[in-house]
Amino acid sequence: MATGALLKPDVWAEATENPIPFVFAGNYNGPGNWRYGLGFVESGGFIGGEGSFAGYESTTMYSPTRRTAIEVVSTKNPNAITPPPMFQALAMAVHGTDIGFGITPEQALAPAFTGAAGQPDTQPKE
Structure with a gap:
C-alpha cells in the first residue's frame, strides 16, 4: 500500500496529494510530525496506519525509500x-x-498518552 502499487496511479495520486498535519487525541502520537492523507498516516517518509481493538493497539509503517517496515x-x-x-x-x-x-x-520514548479521559492515570501501580 505504501508504494501505491496496489492502487491505480490516479487513485494513489489523489490519496497522497496534500496530506495535512494532525495530532491524535489525548497526545496519543506524542510530539512528533504526523500528516494524514486519504486513508493513511505519514511521518518521516514512512507511510502506514494505526488501529486498535479491545485491549490492543498497533502502528504499521513502511518507508519505500528505506525499504523498511516497522510494526x-x-x-x-x-x-x-x-x-x-x-x-x-x-x-x-x-x-x-x-x-x-x-x-x-x-x-519518542517518553510516556505521553494520558488515556481516554485525557487525564494521567493516578492509580498506584502494584
Whole structure:
C-alpha cells in the first residue's frame, strides 16, 4: 500500500496529494510530525496506519525509500509509550535521528498518552 502499487496511479495520486498535519487525541502520537492523507498516516517518509481493538493497539509503517517496515503492537495502557512514538524510536535506532520525525529518541520514548479521559492515570501501580 505504501508504494501505491496496489492502487491505480490516479487513485494513489489523489490519496497522497496534500496530506495535512494532525495530532491524535489525548497526545496519543506524542510530539512528533504526523500528516494524514486519504486513508493513511505519514511521518518521516514512512507511510502506514494505526488501529486498535479491545485491549490492543498497533502502528504499521513502511518507508519505500528505506525499504523498511516497522510494526509495533501493544496492550492499551494510560501513561504509556504508545505504538506511534515507539515506531519512531525504533526507526531512529535503525536509520539514525535525522529522519524528519521532529523529535529525538528521548522524546519518542517518553510516556505521553494520558488515556481516554485525557487525564494521567493516578492509580498506584502494584
